[in-house]
Amino acid sequence: MSAGQQESQKVPRTERGRKTLRKLLDAAASEFGEHGFHEASISSITRRAGVALGSFYTYFDSKDAIFRALVQDMSEAVKVAARDAIEPDMRPLELERAALAGFLEFAAEHKEIYRIIDEAEFVDPRSYRDHYETIAERIRDRLRSGAEHGDFRDDIGEVEAWALMGMNVFLGLRYAIWRREGDPGSAEVAASANALLARGVAN
Amino acid sequence: MSAGQQESQKVPRTERGRKTLRKLLDAAASEFGEHGFHEASISSITRRAGVALGSFYTYFDSKDAIFRALVQDMSEAVKVAARDAIEPDMRPLELERAALAGFLEFAAEHKEIYRIIDEAEFVDPRSYRDHYETIAERIRDRLRSGAEHGDFRDDIGEVEAWALMGMNVFLGLRYAIWRREGDPGSAEVAASANALLARGVAN
Numbered sequence: 001m002s003a004g005q006q007e008s009q010k011v012p013r014t015e016r017g018r019k020t021l022r023k024l025l026d027a028a029a030s031e032f033g034e035h036g037f038h039e040a041s042i043s044s045i046t047r048r049a050g051v052a053l054g055s056f057y058t059y060f061d062s063k064d065a066i067f068r069a070l071v072q073d074m075s076e077a078v079k080v081a082a083r084d085a086i087e088p089d090m091r092p093l094e095l096e097r098a099a100l101a102g103f104l105e106f107a108a109e110h111k112e113i114y115r116i117i118d119e120a121e122f123v124d125p126r127s128y129r130d131h132y133e134t135i136a137e138r139i140r141d142r143l144r145s146g147a148e149h150g151d152f153r154d155d156i157g158e159v160e161a162w163a164l165m166g167m168n169v170f171l172g173l174r175y176a177i178w179r180r181e182g183d184p185g186s187a188e189v190a191a192s193a194n195a196l197l198a199r200g201v202a203n
Numbered sequence: 204m205s206a207g208q209q210e211s212q213k214v215p216r217t218e219r220g221r222k223t224l225r226k227l228l229d230a231a232a233s234e235f236g237e238h239g240f241h242e243a244s245i246s247s248i249t250r251r252a253g254v255a256l257g258s259f260y261t262y263f264d265s266k267d268a269i270f271r272a273l274v275q276d277m278s279e280a281v282k283v284a285a286r287d288a289i290e291p292d293m294r295p296l297e298l299e300r301a302a303l304a305g306f307l308e309f310a311a312e313h314k315e316i317y318r319i320i321d322e323a324e325f326v327d328p329r330s331y332r333d334h335y336e337t338i339a340e341r342i343r344d345r346l347r348s349g350a351e352h353g354d355f356r357d358d359i360g361e362v363e364a365w366a367l368m369g370m371n372v373f374l375g376l377r378y379a380i381w382r383r384e385g386d387p388g389s390a391e392v393a394a395s396a397n398a399l400l401a402r403g404v405a406n
Contacts, residue, residue, distance in 0.1 A: 036325060038241075093405065121321050122239060129381065136377070143404065152404045159374065159387065159395040160404060166373025167366040174339070174365045178332065184362065192362040200403040201346065201355045201363060202296065 009069045010059055021059050023049040028070045033112025037067055037123045064124070071120045071127040074113050075134060081106035092146030093198055099142075100168050101190035107176035108186070114177050136161045167193055212272045213262055224262050226252040231273045236315025240270055240326045267327070274323045274330040277316050278337060284309035295349030296401055302345075303371050304393035310379035311389070317380050339364045370396055 012018045027048035031040045042063055046053045060066040085102025086095055107113060120128040140161035146152035175189045184192070215221045230252035234243045245266055249256045263269040288305025289298055310316060323331040343364035349355035378392045387395070 115324070118321060118324050121318070122325075132373075132376070146404070147406075150406055153406050156404050159378075159392055160399055162373045162377045163370040163396050163399055166369035166371070166376075168369070170335075170365045170369025170372065171362065173335070173369075175362075189362055193366050196363055196366055196400075196403065198403045198405045200399065200401045201349070201359050202401045203350075203353055203356050 009065055012059070017058075020049075020051055020055060023051055024056065024059060024066065025070055025073050027051075028066050029074070029110070029112050029116065032067060032070065032116050032119070036115070037063070037119050042066075067116075067120075068124050068127055070116060071124065071131060074110075074116060075131045077110070078103065078106065078113070078135070079138070092142065092149055092151040093194065095142065095146075096164070096197055097190050097194035100171070100193055101186050103168055104172055104176050104186035104189060107172040108179070111177055114173060132165065136165050139164050164197065167196075212264075212268055215262070220261075223252075223254055223258060226254055227259065227262060227269065228273055228276050230254075231269050232277070232313070232315050232319065235270060235273065235319050235322070239318070240266070240322050245269075270323075271327050271330055273319060274327065274334060277313075277319060278334045280313070281306065281309065281316070281338070282341070295345065295352055295354040296397065298345065298349075299367070299400055300393050300397035303374070303396055304389050306371055307375055307379050307389035307392060310375040311382070314380055317376060335368065339368050342367050367400065370399070 012021050024045060027045045028040075030048055031045050035044075040063065042056055043053060045066065046056050056066075060069065081102050082099040085098045085105075087098070090098060117128065117131055120131065136158070140158055143152055143156045143160055143164070147154050147156050171189055171193055175183055175186070215224050227248060230248045231243075233251055234248045238247075243266065245259055246256060248269065249259050259269075263272065284305050285302040288301045288308075290301070293301060320331065320334055323334065339361070343361055346355055346359045346363055346367070350357050350359050374392055374396055378386055378389070386392075
């Protein structure tokens with residue numbers, strides 16, 4: 001748990017409490033995703049969640065606090081989506097393909113994620129930076145592990161991790177959020193990106 | 204000239220007018236970069252520019268109009284920075300390396316660009332999308348040209364263009380905007396990214 005969570009988000013002790021917290025976070029995702037941080041209101045969030053206004057303050061101190069918790073929650077959801085798409089016996093390269101395909105599917109089903117993470121740059125810059133630094137570290141660890149297995153070049157590190165993350169984020173923006181009719185599907189986009197990752201563009 | 208410009212930005216007819224417009228755009232870059240769109244004011248922009256408040260309205264109808272013009276101006280500046288870094292006799296791959304190195308240098312000297320382009324997602328979504336779609340088209344044309352020269356694989360297209368743009372944007376975020384002591388320089392980052400583009404990460 002981050003320092004931010006400890007300060008301003010109370011952890012529910014009961015199953016019912018966990019369900020209420022989940023409803024509030026899902027409602028916040030819709031509310032912030034549709035209206036943005038400044039136009040969003042706590043009363044709209046509780047109305048969407050079907051939760052009494054007073055219950056909100058059992059879990060969060062403020063609109064800022066639930067926004068911050070939501071960014072962390074979405075970071076976690078991105079991680080889980082990528083992890084769920086991965087099988088333990090996959091080779092390092094196959095693993096990257098599956099993680100990207102999983103992320104593209106997730107983004108297509110949760111289009112609000114881009115707007116919310118991007119707005120964090122202005123509403124809560126620390127969460128924004130944490131989000132990307134955490135993902136980059138995870139990718140770097142996977143790439144290093146691939147190098148240790150002999151599948152990837154030995155000089156692969158942080159630059160390649162940020163490059164790969166940027167690829168994935170922009171492919172999600174283009175093919176999940178700004179999707180057009182006739183576009184290649186998630187699996188096809190992930191396969192093309194994986195070929196680029198595997199052997200580059202050179203002839 | 205875009206429809207947006209025709210509507211709300213007047214084109215100066217004299218050299219003096221062009222200089223005033225340049226001063227206003229540079230002042231707007233500092234003002235929006237430091238304070239963000241909502242906190243920024245027209246009077247602060249004219250004060251920074253050393254221009255009379257009334258002169259502002261010779262060129263722009265509103266704060267929205269100068270913001271929109273600034274995003275277009277920055278898109279153009281990114282294009283010029285990449286183009287200036289390129290020599291006409293470069294091979295397609297070398298050209299991508301030089302364009303990225305040029306962009307990283309540009310971003311390091313104009314750190315406000317990320318905040319302004321990113322805020323366009325909320326203030327003027329159309330400009331935000333135009334910015335990336337235009338860059339992606341330019342990259343796709345370069346990649347296609349590289350394929351026609353036989354340097355790149357023949358199946359390279361839009362997916363690879365968005366992937367490459369994402370790589371470049373996130374490398375700029377990490378190594379220009381969030382730069383840390385001991386980080387590799389622009390040339391080194393561009394060389395690593397270029398190796399990834401050329402031959403991927405596979406061993």
